[in-house]
Amino acid sequence: MTKTPRTGGAHPVEPKADKASVRRHNLSLVLRTVHEAGETTRASVAAHVGLTRAAVSSLVEQLLDQGFLVESGKTFSGQAGRPGTVLKAADTGPAGIGVEINVDYVSVCVVDLAGTDRVRVTEPLDNRAAAAEVLGRAARIAASVLGRAAERDLRAAGVRLALPGLVSAGTVHQAPNLGWNRVEADRLFAAALTALRPGRSELPVASDNEANVAALAELWFGALGDVRSFLHLTGEIGVGGAIVVNGELLRGAHGFAGEIGHMAVDANGPLCRCGSRGCLEQYAGQSALLRAAGLEEGVTGPGGVEELARRVEAGEPRAVAAVEEAGRMLGYALSGAVNLLDPEVVVLGGIYPRLMPRLGPAVDAELARRVVSGLWTLSANRLRAASTSTDAARGAAAVVIRQVLTDPLAYAS
Amino acid sequence: MTKTPRTGGAHPVEPKADKASVRRHNLSLVLRTVHEAGETTRASVAAHVGLTRAAVSSLVEQLLDQGFLVESGKTFSGQAGRPGTVLKAADTGPAGIGVEINVDYVSVCVVDLAGTDRVRVTEPLDNRAAAAEVLGRAARIAASVLGRAAERDLRAAGVRLALPGLVSAGTVHQAPNLGWNRVEADRLFAAALTALRPGRSELPVASDNEANVAALAELWFGALGDVRSFLHLTGEIGVGGAIVVNGELLRGAHGFAGEIGHMAVDANGPLCRCGSRGCLEQYAGQSALLRAAGLEEGVTGPGGVEELARRVEAGEPRAVAAVEEAGRMLGYALSGAVNLLDPEVVVLGGIYPRLMPRLGPAVDAELARRVVSGLWTLSANRLRAASTSTDAARGAAAVVIRQVLTDPLAYAS
Numbered sequence: 093m094t095k096t097p098r099t100g101g102a103h104p105v106e107p108k109a110d111k112a113s114v115r116r117h118n119l120s121l122v123l124r125t126v127h128e129a130g131e132t133t134r135a136s137v138a139a140h141v142g143l144t145r146a147a148v149s150s151l152v153e154q155l156l157d158q159g160f161l162v163e164s165g166k167t168f169s170g171q172a173g174r175p176g177t178v179l180k181a182a183d184t185g186p187a188g189i190g191v192e193i194n195v196d197y198v199s200v201c202v203v204d205l206a207g208t209d210r211v212r213v214t215e216p217l218d219n220r221a222a223a224a225e226v227l228g229r230a231a232r233i234a235a236s237v238l239g240r241a242a243e244r245d246l247r248a249a250g251v252r253l254a255l256p257g258l259v260s261a262g263t264v265h266q267a268p269n270l271g272w273n274r275v276e277a278d279r280l281f282a283a284a285l286t287a288l289r290p291g292r293s294e295l296p297v298a299s300d301n302e303a304n305v306a307a308l309a310e311l312w313f314g315a316l317g318d319v320r321s322f323l324h325l326t327g328e329i330g331v332g333g334a335i336v337v338n339g340e341l342l343r344g345a346h347g348f349a350g351e352i353g354h355m356a357v358d359a360n361g362p363l364c365r366c367g368s369r370g371c372l373e374q375y376a377g378q379s380a381l382l383r384a385a386g387l388e389e390g391v392t393g394p395g396g397v398e399e400l401a402r403r404v405e406a407g408e409p410r411a412v413a414a415v416e417e418a419g420r421m422l423g424y425a426l427s428g429a430v431n432l433l434d435p436e437v438v439v440l441g442g443i444y445p446r447l448m449p450r451l452g453p454a455v456d457a458e459l460a461r462r463v464v465s466g467l468w469t470l471s472a473n474r475l476r477a478a479s480t481s482t483d484a485a486r487g488a489a490a491v492v493i494r495q496v497l498t499d500p501l502a503y504a505s
Numbered sequence: 506m507t508k509t510p511r512t513g514g515a516h517p518v519e520p521k522a523d524k525a526s527v528r529r530h531n532l533s534l535v536l537r538t539v540h541e542a543g544e545t546t547r548a549s550v551a552a553h554v555g556l557t558r559a560a561v562s563s564l565v566e567q568l569l570d571q572g573f574l575v576e577s578g579k580t581f582s583g584q585a586g587r588p589g590t591v592l593k594a595a596d597t598g599p600a601g602i603g604v605e606i607n608v609d610y611v612s613v614c615v616v617d618l619a620g621t622d623r624v625r626v627t628e629p630l631d632n633r634a635a636a637a638e639v640l641g642r643a644a645r646i647a648a649s650v651l652g653r654a655a656e657r658d659l660r661a662a663g664v665r666l667a668l669p670g671l672v673s674a675g676t677v678h679q680a681p682n683l684g685w686n687r688v689e690a691d692r693l694f695a696a697a698l699t700a701l702r703p704g705r706s707e708l709p710v711a712s713d714n715e716a717n718v719a720a721l722a723e724l725w726f727g728a729l730g731d732v733r734s735f736l737h738l739t740g741e742i743g744v745g746g747a748i749v750v751n752g753e754l755l756r757g758a759h760g761f762a763g764e765i766g767h768m769a770v771d772a773n774g775p776l777c778r779c780g781s782r783g784c785l786e787q788y789a790g791q792s793a794l795l796r797a798a799g800l801e802e803g804v805t806g807p808g809g810v811e812e813l814a815r816r817v818e819a820g821e822p823r824a825v826a827a828v829e830e831a832g833r834m835l836g837y838a839l840s841g842a843v844n845l846l847d848p849e850v851v852v853l854g855g856i857y858p859r860l861m862p863r864l865g866p867a868v869d870a871e872l873a874r875r876v877v878s879g880l881w882t883l884s885a886n887r888l889r890a891a892s893t894s895t896d897a898a899r900g901a902a903a904v905v906i907r908q909v910l911t912d913p914l915a916y917a918s
Contacts, residue, residue: 258878265878321758333845337755344847345734346880354877355841357772368840368875427781428768428841432746434757462781464767465671465678467759 115151116501118143122151123160124497126179127205131164133176152179158504159185160205160496181205184245186503188492189295190485191234191281192254192302195219195269195329198230200237203489204246205496207312209481211240223264223275224284231284238289249496249503251285251295252488253277254302256330260347262299268365269330300491302484303332303350304341309487310439311336314479323426323435325352326442326484331373335433353377355425375421378443384414397443404450412450419451423458430463441478448477528564529914531556535564536573537910539592540618544577546589565592571917572598573618594618597658599916601905602708603898604647604694605667605715608632608682608742611643613650616902617659618909620725622894624653636677636688637697644697651702661708662909662916664698665901666690667715669743673760675712681778682743713904715897716745716763717754719854722900724749727892729850736839736848738765739855739897744786748846766790768838788834791856797827810856817863825863832864836871843876854891861890 118141125137132140138148155161159182166178183204192199196218202211213233219226230253238248255277257267262278264270282297307324310316320339326332333352335342342349353373354366361370374380382396385403403411426438438459444451456475459468468474496503531554538550545553551561568574572595579591596617605612609631615624626646632639643666651661668690670680675691677683695710720737723729733752739745746765748755755762766786767779774783787793795809798816816824839851851872857864869888872881881887909916 268877335845337750342750342755342846345849346847346878348878348880349845349847351844351847351877354844354875356837356875359770359837366877367879368877424769424772425841428838429845431764431767432748432762432842432845433755434759434762434764436758462767462769464681464764464779464781465759465761466780467761 116499118147119151119155119500120498122148123155123181123500126155126161127181127207127497130206131166131178131180133178135176137179155500158500160500160504181207183208183210185247185505186249186493186496186500187241187246188489188496189234189238189241189248189251190254190305190488190490190492191230191251192305192483192485192488193219193226193230193270194256194302194484198233199483199485200230200234201483201485201489202237202241202246202248203486203493205493207490207493209486209489210244210246211237212485213237214485220269220271223270223272223277224280226270227277227280228284231281231288234285235288247505248295250492251281251297252305252491253281253297253299254305254484254488255299256302256328256332258346258348258351259299259301264299265346265348266366269328271365300488301332301334301347301350302326302328303334304343305487305491306332306441306478306482306484307334307336307341307439307487308491309482309484310441310478311339312490313486314439314482316437316439316476319436321435322437322439323352323429323433324439324441324478325422325426325444326478327376327378327440327444328442329373329378331377332442333429335435352425352429355428357421357425372421372425376418376425381414381418381443384417385411386414397446401446404447415447415450416454419454420458422451423455424462426455427459427462427468430459430468434465437474437476439476439478441482445477445480452477529912531560532564532568532913533911535561536568536594536913539568539574540594540620540910543619544579544591544593546591548589550592568913571913573913594620596621596623598660598918599662599906599909599913600654600659601902601909602647602651602654602661602664603667603718603901603903603905604643604664605718605896605898605901606632606639606643606683607669607715607897611646612896612898613643613647614896614898614902615650615654615659615661616899616906618906620903620906622899622902623657623659624650625898626650627898633682633684636683636685636690637693639683640690640693641697644694644701647698648701660918663709663711663905664694665718665904666694666710666712667718667897667901668712669715669741669745671759671761671764672712672714677712678759678761679779684778713901714745714747714760714763715739715741716747717756718900718904719745719891719895719897720747720749720754720852720900721904722895722897723852723854723891724752725903726899727852727895729852729889732849734848735850735852736765736842736846737852737854737891738835738839738857739891740789740791740853740857741855742786742791744790745855746842748848765838765842768841770834770838785834785838789831789838794827794831794856797830798824799827810859814859817860828860828863829867832867833871835864836868837875839868840872840875840881843872843881847878850887850889852889852891854895858890858893865890 121141138145162182164178188203190201197216199214204210258265264272264275264277277299278297286294303326306326321337324334331353333350354371356370358370364371551558575595577591601616603614610629612627671678677685677688677690690712691710699707716739719739734750737747744766746763767784769783770785771783777784
């Protein structure tokens with residue numbers, strides 16, 4: 093009866109930060125403020141961050157010198173006081189490189205400090221092959237993209253891989269749809285990329301689950317408005333999922349949270365590559381959808397989904413039935429997830445936005461039937477299609493940019 | 506292409522806190538430190554919180570004067586320096602009152618500042634009745650418990666109700682197993698309690714979902730060790746659920762997260778009171794379990810479960826089959842939740858701990874079969890029975906204590 097509860101934890105006073113680390117922190121604060129404002133002035137930054145005008149000017153000078161900020165010719169007099177020169181994040185200098193390796197394509201994206209998507213290459217490829225081979229191929233695409241970025245005076249601050257599997261500490265623990273187990277993706281990719289760039293220093297490489305970074309892309313670049321908590325699905329060969337709570341990914345104890353594609357929707361359904369039975373992706377993944385619609389075996393990628401969408405628009409019964417059945421199964425699995433997580437909205441990405449006219453109502457109806465609060469109503473607009481400007485490669489690249497914004501000095505040239 | 510990402514948010518410098526609010530904060534810091542240590546000295550507190558010995562002594566004097574702390578006669582010389590008088594949280598003064606109103610019982614618990622469970626009354630009652638009547642009955646039990654607390658020099662700092670339903674801002678939005686919809690539980694309970702205590706000031710009353718506070722009780726008083734992220738189920742007439750991430754409840758957009766009892770385990774299963782079909786609680790809730798085991802209709806509460814447990818221990822085939830089938834269904838629903846959330850452990854509370862010898866292996870086997878990472882292995886000890894010293898009433902009472910610890914001055918007599 094006498095055990096004491098751990099009802100909070102003490103908040104020990106922090107040791108006094110030394111002057112250099114205070115400046116380092118404030119450089120980040122100013123850079124992030126400009127980045128988020130898009131265009132702003134020294135006076136606005138000072139008002140926003142609560143530092144003196146003089147302190148902000150000194151920090152801005154350093155960020156200009158080091159190429160993180162630029163001044164545009166414009167002046168801006170929206171604030172009280174003298175008009176100020178407009179500051180914005182540089183469109184040259186450090187850039188984030190996102191490399192999505194999915195089952196049937198590789199997509200590489202370069203994002204600059206302003207958050208703008210600057211170079212993009214997507215290649216259809218069958219990645220159900222040995223990891224070293226697939227990662228080597230992706231590194232070749234990335235190397236060519238790095239060359240194009242250099243022509244724009246962008247230099248890579250780091251590479252983030254986005255992979256369709258369980259990723260933790262640089263290792264793909266399991267990626268059923270690639271057939272990978274325990275693959276040291278970071279190390280293999282970094283080695284391949286370094287070999288392709290003789291005389292250059294090795295770039296930092298890190299990996300993430302593709303659905304996680306796709307959700308971050310939606311959060312940062314999408315059309316969610318004030319929504320900060322949502323469940324994000326990406327329909328590909330597999331069905332990826334990610335949970336965002338108050339603007340942060342919920343990663344789970346091992347980094348494996350969000351695996352909605354392996355929620356079972358039929359206890360006795362067909363065997364899944366993951367070892368379980370009746371997983372959602374066997375009903376609502378791209379392969380399952382195309383097969384159910386009677387589209388020829390082996391048609392995958394954007395072509396297959398485009399053909400399916402055309403047939404649905406033409407009212408072809410088998411195509412319509414396949415999409416509606418996938419929608420019911422998605423809605424069924426999502427109802428469990430919504431009962432568990434109570435997200436503000438659910439976002440469907442990957443192949444799903446293209447199919448929304450038929451898919452969305454089927455998903456919505458099943459959710460309305462099964463969400464316990466009665467708050468899932470068709471009028472509530474809680475089911476959304478992902479924005480067309482968001483995807484895993486862009487999210488991965490933006491994670492690198494976030495790291496730069498958090499500590500610019502670590503990325504000064 | 507040019508939308509800027511919201512990749513962080515500025516951290517404006519806080520306005521300088523005035524002296525009174527700094528002292529108020531530090532009083533809380535010292536009180537929490539003593540509370541968590543159980544027994545400690547001024548010197549240890551000073552070392553822990555990073556304030557001077559003199560400052561801590563002044564804060565401790567005020568907390569002693571106001572009855573939040575007491576000195577024991579003992580001295581303690583575990584630290585360097587002079588031996589110090591032992592300080593601990595008072596076992597008199599402000600107390601938290603937890604009132605769990607479940608389908609077939611009411612349980613009231615008083616917790617003191619040290620976190621100790623001091624008074625406890627549990628009454629079997631059928632609460633499937635009008636809300637005003639049920640809340641009035643619960644208020645009568647609470648009033649009598651308050652009298653017993655007063656005999657121990659404990660005075661209620663507040664009351665927290667724990668209810669089996671969707672609770673938000675003082676209102677039970679929906680409690681299918683009580684048959685309640687849109688019940689202003691806080692207001693009704695507070696009015697009933699005030700009427701029973703003429704001449705006393707009205708106590709603050711707030712409501713929570715019972716599974717949420719049961720999970721907090723497990724976090725604060727259970728045997729989870731370092732585990733800070735878990736999924737907690739409470740088996741009652743319904744099946745409640747709560748998600749704890751890094752020591753905090755995940756509440757969801759409307760406060761309705763955790764409703765694992767209404768995850769569907771069979772798309773075409775029987776209609777549930779919530780309006781959906783085939784919800785988990787129709788297979789693994791107390792009523793479903795007793796019915797499947799052939800226990801006579803209407804046997805509910807601890808008696809029914811005790812009888813079921815006895816029959817299982819005696820090897821009665823129908824009882825064994827009922828518990829194992831409930832375990833499979835629990836494991837099936839939990840596999841979806843674990844794939845989604847990747848918790849460190851899953852805790853089964855309510856009626857389940859009594860049934861664990863047969864129930865646990867069935868749940869575990871289903872999880873091992875279906876959790877995608879392959880990290881759910883029978884040897885991993887990720888499935889736990891809730892501690893016998895934790896329940897929703899104690900958790901609810903401890904939430905009130907947490908409020909007192911956070912700002913003791915607000916609760917000074």
